[in-house]
Every structure is written in structure tokens, then in C-alpha cells.
Amino acid sequence: MKLNEIHIRDPFIFAEDGVYYLYGTRRGPSTKVIPWKGLDVYTSRDLYEWSEPHECFTRPDGFWADRDFFAPEIHKYKGVYYMFASFRSETRLRCSQILRSDSPMGPFLPFTDGPITPEGWACLDATFYVDENGTPWTAFCHEWTQIGDGTIDVMPLTDDLASPAGPSKVILRAGDAEWAYSLIDPSSRNYVTDGPFFRKGRNGKLYMLWSGFHAGPQYWYVQALAISDSGSILGPWRHADKFIYDSDGGHGMIFDGFDGNTYLILHSTNVNPNERPRLFKIEENDDGFEITGGAENDR
Numbered sequence: 001m002k003l004n005e006i007h008i009r010d011p012f013i014f015a016e017d018g019v020y021y022l023y024g025t026r027r028g029p030s031t032k033v034i035p036w037k038g039l040d041v042y043t044s045r046d047l048y049e050w051s052e053p054h055e056c057f058t059r060p061d062g063f064w065a066d067r068d069f070f071a072p073e074i075h076k077y078k079g080v081y082y083m084f085a086s087f088r089s090e091t092r093l094r095c096s097q098i099l100r101s102d103s104p105m106g107p108f109l110p111f112t113d114g115p116i117t118p119e120g121w122a123c124l125d126a127t128f129y130v131d132e133n134g135t136p137w138t139a140f141c142h143e144w145t146q147i148g149d150g151t152i153d154v155m156p157l158t159d160d161l162a163s164p165a166g167p168s169k170v171i172l173r174a175g176d177a178e179w180a181y182s183l184i185d186p187s188s189r190n191y192v193t194d195g196p197f198f199r200k201g202r203n204g205k206l207y208m209l210w211s212g213f214h215a216g217p218q219y220w221y222v223q224a225l226a227i228s229d230s231g232s233i234l235g236p237w238r239h240a241d242k243f244i245y246d247s248d249g250g251h252g253m254i255f256d257g258f259d260g261n262t263y264l265i266l267h268s269t270n271v272n273p274n275e276r277p278r279l280f281k282i283e284e285n286d287d288g289f290e291i292t293g294g295a296e297n298d299r
Contacts, residue, residue, distance in 0.1 A: 001050040003297035004276050006042060009267045010071040010125075010195060010251045011277035014081075014104055018258060020044045021104045023056070023072045023083075024267070027275055035059060035066035039085065041105060047257065047279060047296065056106030057083065057099060064114060065089045065097075071195065071251070074104055075128040077136065082161060083108040084138065086124040087115070096126030096140050098161055112162050116155075122146035125251070129198040129233055136161060137233055139171070139208075141193040144183075149175040150193035152210060154233050169234065172210065172226055177239045179214040179222075195251035201284060204231045211250030214243075221270035223250040225288050240288050249278060254289065264291065 008024030015021070022042040040053035057072070059065075065087030072085040081101045088094035095115035099108035117123035122143040129137045136157040144150035155168040174180050174191035184190040194211040201207055206228040213219050223245035226237045245252070249268025256262055264282045267275045279296040282289045 001042070001052065002048070003050065003279060006050060006053075006277060007273070007275065008040075008277060009275045011265045011267055012071075012073045012253050013255045013263075013265055014074040014076070015255055015258065016076070016104065018045060019104075020047055020257075021074065022050065022265075022277070023074060024277065025070045025072075027272060036069045039069055039072045039083075039108075043105075047263075054105060056101075056104075057085070057108040060109065063110065064092065068094055070094075071125045073127055073253075076104075077128070077130070077161065081108075082128065084126040084128055086126065093120070093122040093146070094143065095121065095123045096138075098126075098138075100161075116157070116161075116164065118168060125195050127196050127198065131233055132231070135165075139196045139198070139233070141196065142170075144174070144190055144192050149173050149189045149191050150212075152193050152196050152208070171233070171235050171237050172208070174212050177212065177224065181213045181215040181219055183213060183219070195253075197253040198233070199254045199289075200231070203286070205229055205287075206231050206233060207288060208237065209244070209252055209254065211252070214246075216246070216248075220246060220248050221250050222246045223252050223264075223266055227287065242288070242290075244282075244289055245280075245291065254282065263296070264289070 011024045038055045039057040041056040042050045044050045068088035070086040083099040095117045097115045101108045126140040139154045142151045151170045152172040153168040156165040158165045174193045180191045182190045192212045197209040199207045208226045222243045225240040252266030264280045280291045
């Protein structure tokens with residue numbers, strides 16, 4: 001398969017031992033079926049030719065969620081592979097849970113009774129970061145559908161990633177970005193936060209990719225960037241002056257290729273059923289990242 005033949009949102013690549021593992025939110029007719037069945041992984045050795053999907057998470061009997069299996073990310077921590085993903089049920093708001101496996105191919109299984117995000121909150125798109133002191137953190141979006149002005153919150157985790165090690169803290173509000181567009185009414189404060197992802201810069205700054213909407217020709221979905229000049233996940237955070245990508249695409253992440261290049265992968269467009277992963281070479285500059293050429297999967 002080619003990337004433009006893979007129909008997913010929220011793409012995430014984990015790279016290890018010469019293999020790229022691609023995860024994402026399933027899209028297509030099957031996602032309209034309740035209950036949802038699982039999540040997939042695709043593999044490649046060159047970022048151009050990809051395998052058929054392999055189901056790496058299958059909904060276990062008795063699992064609390066039966067819909068909205070969103071945005072799986074894989075992070076290796078202390079020799080174990082952890083999946084951070086979002087789920088929802090008819091009786092429970094969307095929230096994020098951590099699963100684990102001995103392989104990036106899965107099977108990923110629950111190892112706690114429920115979500116890691118705060119009880120009663122509508123949350124999604126949890127990610128993972130280990131700071132310079134070795135403290136594990138999760139960051140997630142507190143959804144605009146519940147609070148209006150969507151936020152990104154961070155929360156320390158216990159060393160086994162099984163539970164919070166402290167309270168959550170807001171580090172970013174979508175409405176504080178000058179370009180933020182209110183989805184419901186321009187006079188209201190209904191601003192989206194999607195897809196946080198952290199990358200430490202060579203200059204010691206900590207960068208956070210995230211996505212929202214700005215008032216473009218079609219209310220564009222964008223790949224935005226926030227910057228912690230201190231290098232701390234607690235900030236303070238400021239919004240970058242420029243988007244990384246502003247043509248109706250986002251929920252991206254950055255990874256290093258085996259070829260020595262650094263890549264950004266995101267989905268574009270943001271409109272079902274046209275979402276596809278798009279892959280770009282990028283370079284770090286003095287205050288963030290910039291795309292250096294056309295999409296690799298357009299070749």
C-alpha cells in the first residue's frame with residue numbers, strides 16, 4: 001500500500017530497528033458500526049511501501065468503551081510499549097486510557113481498570129513525555145464540547161504509568177491564540193484543541209505541536225506550534241508566530257527517519273472521507289520547525 005491508500009486520521013509513527021509502525025484512527029464505513037472493533041498498525045521499511053493493516057488492539061470482552069477509538073500513540077518506556085488512545089461509551093464521556101504490550105505490533109491490552117484522564121471530564125488525544133528529571137507525564141485535550149474554550153492539560157504519572165501522580169494543570173488555551181476561530185458562533189468562545197505532541201529542540205526549548213481552526217476560506221484546520229522557552233513541560237508556553245501547516249490538515253507528530261531526515265506526519269484534508277496521512281521532511285529552525293518540500297507521499 002501507498003500512504004495515500006491508507007484511510008486514517010491522527011497518524012502516528014513509531015520507528016524502531018529499521019521498521020516504521022504507523023497507527024491512526026480508522027475511518028470509513030466500519031467506524032459507523034457500534035461497537036467499534038479495534039485499532040490497526042501498518043509497517044514499512046522505507047516510508048513508501050506499507051503493509052496491509054494488522055489489528056493491534058481488539059476490544060476485549062467487557063471493555064467499558066464501544067465507540068470513538070481515537071488517536072492511538074505508541075511510546076516505549078522502560079522496555080514496554082504503551083498505547084495512549086481515546087475511547088467513549090454511550091454512558092461515559094470520551095476519555096483517554098493507557099494500554100500496553102510487549103511488541104509494537106500488539107496485542108495492546110488494558111492494565112488498569114479505566115481511563116487515566118480525570119473522571120467526569122471530556123478528554124481526548126492523550127500523549128506522553130518524559131522530562132529531564134525522568135518524570136513521566138501525560139498531556140491531553142480537555143474538550144471544547146464540554147468547556148467551550150478547549151485546553152491542553154498536563155499531569156504527572158506514577159512510574160508504572162498506572163495512575164496520576166499529581167493534579168492536572170492547564171498549559172494552553174485555544175482561545176488565547178489570536179488566530180483561533182470559534183466553531184459555533186464568532187461571538188462565542190468555542191475553540192478546539194487537538195493532538196498535542198512534544199519535541200525537545202536542539203536549543204533546549206520544548207515544542208508542542210497541536211491543532212485547531214482558524215478563519216481561512218473553509219475554516220481551515222491547522223498544524224500549530226507552541227513553545228516553552230524554559231524547556232519545561234509546565235511552560236510558560238507561547239504561541240508560535242507561524243503555522244507549520246495551514247492547508248486543512250493537522251493532528252501531526254514528528255519523528256526521526258532511519259535515513260537521517262526528520263519528518264512530520266499529519267492528516268489532510270480534515271474532511272471525511274478524504275483524510276489521508278501526509279508525510280513531509282522538516283527542519284528545525286531557531287524557533288520551531290518548517291516543511292522543506294512537498295509531501296513525500298505525493299512522489
